[in-house]
Each structure stands twice: as C-alpha cells, then as structure tokens.
Amino acid sequence: MQTQFTSRFAFLMVTAGAAVGLGNIWAFPFVAGQSGGSGFIAIYLVALLVLAAPAMICELVLGRMGQASPPTALARVKVENTGKGPWSLFGWSGLAVNILVLSFYAVIAGQAAYFGYYAFSEGFSSMQPSAISALDNGFKINMNLSMLWTILFLGATLTIVSLNITKGIENAGRYLMPSLFVLLIGLALYSMSIGNAKAALNFLFGMDSFSLTTGVFMAAVGQAFFTLSVGICSLMMYGAYMGKDIHLPKAVSWIVLMDLMVAIIAGLVIFPLVFASDVTPDAGPGLIFMTLPLLFAKLPAGDAVATFFFLMLTVAALTSSISMMAPVVARLEEAGLRRITGAFIVAGIAFVLSFMTILSFGPMYDYYPLEMFEATAELNMFELLREGINNIYLPLGGLAFTLLVGWGVRKENLRRGFNIEEGPLFSILHWIIKYLTPFLLLVMIAGIWL
Ligand code: PHE
Secondary structure (H helix, E strand, C coil), X not given: CCCCCCXXXXXXXXXXXXXXXXXXXXXXXXXXXXXCCHHHHHHHHHHHHHHHHHHHHHHHHHHHHHCCCHHHXXXXXXXHCCCCCCHHHHHHXXXXXXXXXXXXXXXHHHHHHHHHHHHHHCCCCCCCHHHHHHHHHHHHHCHHHHHHHHHHHHHHHHHHHHHCCHHHHHHHHHHHHHHHHXXXXXXXXXXXXXXXXXXXXXXXXCCCCCCCCHHHHHHHHHHHHHHCCCCCCHHHHHHHHCCCXXXXXXXXXXXXXXXXXXXXXXXXXXXXXXXXXXXXXXCCCCHHHHHHHHHHHHCCCHHHHHXXXXXXXXXXXXXXXXXXXXXXXXXXXXXXXXXXHHHHHHHHHHHHHCHHHHHHHCCCCCCCCCCCCCCCCCCCHHHHHHHHHHHHHHHHHHHHHHHHHHHHCCHHHXXXXXXXXXXXXXXXXXXXXXHHHHHHHHHHHHHHHC
C-alpha cells in the first residue's frame, strides 16, 4: 500500500474527520428531535460505547491487518487466519452501501454549501422566521438547485479522491476539528443565551420526556453506528493507511470522545432555538436549516459567522464523503482502472442514486414505496434509504466485523493488529469483541424480528 498517514496525530485527525460530519451536526439533532430526546440519547450513549465503538476497533484492525481495499483486505486476513467463511462478501456489500450513503449525503452537504453561499451573498440578517423556513423548503422544491449543489459537492469529493492528496486530507483534518470545536462551543453558548436553554436541556437530558419504543431504540443504535462510520468498510480503508506505531484502542477512544462531544454540542446549539421558535423538534431533516439561520439573524456579524459555519460544515461533510468514495476507488484501482476514472464512476452512480433523495424532498415526498408493510408504510424513498442503512445494514455490518475478528482472527495476530501488549486490556477487549458486542447485537436483531 503506497499511502500512509504521516503521523499519529494526522491519523487521529483524519479518522475523526471521517467520523465527524453531517451525522453529528445534521442527523443527531433531527433524529433526537424525532425520537423524543432523552430516551433516545440514553440508548445512543450505551450503543456508542458497547456496540459501535468495539465494532469500530474491529473494522479498523481488519484494514490494518489486510493492507488493501476492503474486499481484498478481508480475503487476505481470512487466508492468514481461519480460512473459513464468506469474509469478502462484507467488503463487497460495504462498498455498495458506501455509494448509497454517498448518494444522500451529497444532497444534504450540497444544501449546507448552498446555505453558506446564501449567507455570503444575501445574508440571513434581515430575514423573518417564515422566510427562513421558506428558504429550506425552496431549496428542496427547486430540484435544479439541489441537483446543482449535489453535483458541486460530488465534484469536490471526486477531485480530492482522484488526486489522492493524503496531505490535503490531513491538513483539512488537522485544522478542521479544532476550529469546528471552538465555533460550535461559541454558538452553543450564544444559542443558550438567546433561546430557551431550560427546555432544551430538559428535552435532551431530563426525565420528563424520557420514552422508549422499538423505533426509538433502533434509531439510537443506527445513529451510533452512522456517526462513527461503522459497518460499511470506509474505516477499514483508513485502517490500512494507519501507521504501525498507533495504539488502536487508545486512538478509537479519542475519536469516539470527539465525535460524541461534537454531537452533544450541536444539540445544545439547535434545541434552545427550537424551543424558542415555531419549529417543532420533530421537524425532520430540515431541522438545522430552519433553526440555525434564526440564530445567525440575531448574532452580531451573523452573516460572516454563518458563512464560516456552513463552510466548515461542508468541509466536515467532505472529509466524510471522501472516506465513502476512497475504498470503492481503491478497489477499482486494484482492478486496473485509473484513480480518476474510478472516482468518476463512483460519483456518477452516486449522482444517479441521489435522485431518490432529491425527489423525496421535492415532488415525491409522499411516495411510499413500501406502503404495504406497517413498519414502512409512511417512509418515503429517502427515509427508507437512510433508515434502512443506518438502522439495519450498519449494525449488521458491525456484527459481521466483530464476529470475524472475535472468532476468525488468531489472538496473537489480533494483539499485533491492535499494537498493544498481552495483558488485562487485551483480554477485556477480546472478551468484549468476541462475546459481549455480538451477543447484544444478536439479541437486539432477534428482538426486532420477533
Ligand atoms: N460518520 C459520518 C458522519 O457522521 C458518516 C459516515 C457514515 C461516513 C458511514 C462514512 C461511512 O457524518
């Protein structure tokens, strides 16, 4: 493998950059809002720690041991260990799902970029709340606009991936994370001072609104996997690029912590605004686009801050979309294609598939393809896609990785893959990966099916 990250810090920032994205700032608030707040957050926290984080370690270590694109890496690790089981199947299906995720991710990221452009060229400062909701709606209904910004975003992803600028990705990650943190904390403080902080805190952490249903449970687990990018082999690719000196469990702990903080702070930016406006918590995917401009409209120098914020959100989305495209392109490269050809193919397919999302936001918002089943009767194409991937495919992918690593990799190979010493940390981790996480995931899957 020719590419390697240049330092431990670079690996950490780039992988954190891949994990932190629209999942934290766009999806976390809107899914928490739809799922009623604190009950969702409680399950989300548990799922993050006991399900998604161990699966993340497994996915990274598979890439690190396999040193190639996901299907190839899995096939190699299989040969070096038990030699049994359909390993690379999960690599292939992961690649396919990566393109599907990219297809809806690019539409939302395009909207974030458009909002940045709008803040810069027109500004939110004189806008009334009704005009702000109309802006969100207008973007969605005007399909030419959403197509244009989706293409621009896919084009940016394609360019970075085909130039293979590890350096560029590294620098983006290095500066992005710290600046994103500072900006979000500042915005959260401001939002809590002008909005309804009490209602927000109560909604997110209080017991009044605590409620749990199967739907909330699945949404929380799905969100935990999505936010850490676990289950579709995009992290596996970064595992292959990781340097030899990295202590894997420690690195993952840092990434999980950063990811969680960004999501919680994003919640503290959004919900005080929600409870001080006419927007309801369950407003859906438009939630951040309907509430954030309300804040920027009041903030001193709000349009400059808004431009900067949406720019950073777009860059955060880019560092994630790169991680979706990179493994597919790496596999096409192994098949003899040039990087740029591979990147065009992936972006082209993602663009065609993005119509499922663009149409669901526009004229086909009430087209429910799986109307005949009770559970999916009111889900349009975008919702089926997003929820099917997050709540079903990703946990299954995570389960597959824990089973492969826990049961299929020799202990000594695994210890070397983690780059840790023989000792209690390794034994505990091995127990979690071999028994605890897969057992809980299996119980959960069985519980939902039965
Ligand atoms: N974790 C990314 C986010 O939170 C999304 C993602 C999912 C990226 C799966 C890659 C693979 O935005």
